[in-house]
Amino acid sequence: MIRFEHVTKRYPDGTTAVDDLSFEVAEGELVTLVGPSGCGKTTTMKMVNRLIEPSSGRISVGGDDISAIDPVRLRRRIGYVIQQVGLFPHKTVLENTATVPRLLGWQRAKGRARAAELLDLVGLDPSVYGDRYPEQLSGGQRQRVGVARALAADPPVLLMDEPFGAVDPVVREHLQNEFLRLQSQVRKTVLFVTHDIEEAVRLGDRIAVYGQGRIEQFDAPAAVLGAPATPYVADFVGADRGLKRLSVTPIEESDLEQPPVVGLDDPLPRELDARWAVVLDGAGDLHGWISAEDARAKGSVRAYARRMDAWLPLGASLKQAFSTMLQHDAGWIAVIDKEETGRFLGVLTPARLHEALRRSIDADAQAIPRAEVDLESIATVADPA
Numbered sequence: 001m002i003r004f005e006h007v008t009k010r011y012p013d014g015t016t017a018v019d020d021l022s023f024e025v026a027e028g029e030l031v032t033l034v035g036p037s038g039c040g041k042t043t044t045m046k047m048v049n050r051l052i053e054p055s056s057g058r059i060s061v062g063g064d065d066i067s068a069i070d071p072v073r074l075r076r077r078i079g080y081v082i083q084q085v086g087l088f089p090h091k092t093v094l095e096n097t098a099t100v101p102r103l104l105g106w107q108r109a110k111g112r113a114r115a116a117e118l119l120d121l122v123g124l125d126p127s128v129y130g131d132r133y134p135e136q137l138s139g140g141q142r143q144r145v146g147v148a149r150a151l152a153a154d155p156p157v158l159l160m161d162e163p164f165g166a167v168d169p170v171v172r173e174h175l176q177n178e179f180l181r182l183q184s185q186v187r188k189t190v191l192f193v194t195h196d197i198e199e200a201v202r203l204g205d206r207i208a209v210y211g212q213g214r215i216e217q218f219d220a221p222a223a224v225l226g227a228p229a230t231p232y233v234a235d236f237v238g239a240d241r242g243l244k245r246l247s248v249t250p251i252e253e254s255d256l257e258q259p260p261v262v263g264l265d266d267p268l269p270r271e272l273d274a275r276w277a278v279v280l281d282g283a284g285d286l287h288g289w290i291s292a293e294d295a296r297a298k299g300s301v302r303a304y305a306r307r308m309d310a311w312l313p314l315g316a317s318l319k320q321a322f323s324t325m326l327q328h329d330a331g332w333i334a335v336i337d338k339e340e341t342g343r344f345l346g347v348l349t350p351a352r353l354h355e356a357l358r359r360s361i362d363a364d365a366q367a368i369p370r371a372e373v374d375l376e377s378i379a380t381v382a383d384p385a
Ligand SMILES: Nc1ncnc2c1ncn2[C@@H]1O[C@H](COP(=O)(O)OP(=O)(O)OP(=O)(O)O)[C@@H](O)[C@H]1O
Pocket: 011, 012, 013, 015, 016, 017, 035, 036, 037, 038, 039, 040, 041, 042, 043, 044, 195
């Protein structure tokens, strides 16, 4: 979908910002470009919408060589979100969001309807925020408007340059989660620049780790963490990459333990051969839990069942599991099949969490995922100089 072939950018002062870069972002894929300041990430991105022209090489979008497309027309096909969102201060949130549809000549009513839909999608109620001006929003809300605006004309391609860089870490994680949910619905082809390896790992289907003007490794997040291609990449992802793996390793059904289970409408069992039991309703859905002490009382399970706060759906990351345990001060968390149905599958304990992490590290030690990589499309690390 976005293809770089031997692209080099040399600035007039002789700086080579990007050096013979070749890679591809598949349709619907989110690729993060990550690397230290000055390594050429922004230059790479700005060449895609022709804010910067390459010195040599070819870039195509959707199969079309972009050097043959008028830059203004090209940019209307490509959503662009930057750190300083650049909202028009004198226009309302709704007008800001409808900017590109208006430029594309959409009817005013259609543009505004689309803008309202998009604001809703990024979690801003248009009836509350639509008529506000940018200065009446928080930093995180402004970033959301930026994302909504970039999506308003439904471009197939989205360029995002440190879009969540200017907000605090808590809001940032929230925006990342929202963006992932949004992306699973809209499936744009996304190039996402960040200098934060955690963000790159959380968001990217694949990650391009930049050295000076070159890609050192282009791989799935688990592979970058588990099998760094060079000492540079190992250094960049950091010594705590075991911890970072938590965020890319999903909870699997085989990780779960089966604790004692009681039915919501059963009488209390009196004896439990564990310190607690999970309470399920008639449909097998998670209701809550009782302690061994509760179980010894007389009466029904329903009268003693406590609410279960610490739960996650299957496929959530081990990091979410760990953080849910900490947040609820829980020694275990319940895992259900999907948020909508709530069928109980088992519980994850710290010991099982540790085993799951080991499993994922061992799999990578055998370098399994890296075999999947399309070597054709990658600028390799080897530098003969
Ligand atoms: N107009 C310019 N003229 C000369 N050199 C430039 C110009 N713009 C960028 N550079 C240089 O090109 C290199 C790559 O810059 P670029 O902005 O692409 O890096 P980056 O990885 O996005 O960095 P950051 O994370 O700090 O934004 C840097 O050495 C930078 O100083």
